[in-house]
Amino acid sequence: MAGKAHWEEVYKQKRPDEVSWFLETATLSLNLIGELGLKADDGVIDIGGGVSPLVDGLLDAGFHDISILDLSGAALKVAQDRLRAKAERVSWIEADITQVELAPSRYQLWHDRAVFHFMTTQDQREAYKRNLVRALRPAGYAIIATFAEDGPEKCSGLSVQRYSTETLSAELGASFSLLKSCRETHRTPWGSEQQFIYCVFKRS
Ligand SMILES: C[S@@+](CC[C@H](N)C(=O)[O-])C[C@H]1O[C@@H](n2cnc3c(N)ncnc32)[C@H](O)[C@@H]1O
Helix, strand or coil: CCCHHHHHHHHHHCCHHHCCCCCCCCHHHHHHHHCCCCCCCCCEEEECCCCCCHHHHHHHCCCCCEEEEECCHHHHHHHHHHHHHHHHHEEEEECCCCCCCCCCCCEEEEEEECCHHHCCCHHHHHHHHHHHHHHEEEEEEEEEEEEECCCCCEECCEECCCECHHHHHHHHCCCEEEEEEEEEEEECCCCCEEEEEEEEEEEC
């Protein structure tokens, strides 16, 4: 997994709509979140949120305990500038998810699009999962989206671990029950297609 320097450089060099993972709106994630019946004051964290428009959608949906965590301060600044005054309603955490120690049982929903797949060693995955299990409430939800098994082998020039619903479920282990999974064909700003899987888990 590349370090902070890689990601700071990406977000300093490229506009939000010049990266392969660019989304106009985080429609699929917002639809999946909408199906969970969360309360507006439930804690929600987006891991590796970058400049994603998910936070805009969560604010519009009325959530008011939103945390956006990312390794890159430059990315968080872009998202804050876009949100202007609304940025003050969000907690911004500049940290490496494999290093930080999140508050215990803090969140009802953990969301991650295109971050877990950068964890290509078991040590990185274990560190990530330690935070997931620590920070998610009992009976909380995790939505994790990664490149599918027929997705690209690299993202942002970095190798990724691709998953099927079965391999991602196995990686999370028995304390997470799969509620739903779906595939998405993501179209990059330059028109190529990338296959993603989105899995919705409930912590049991
Ligand atoms: C491919 S981008 C996806 C961004 C966002 N989730 C989206 O869907 O638009 C991966 C993001 O993960 C962040 N990232 C990579 N490794 C990380 C880590 N170890 N801890 C926290 N964030 C990380 C990067 O800075 C980048 O913003």
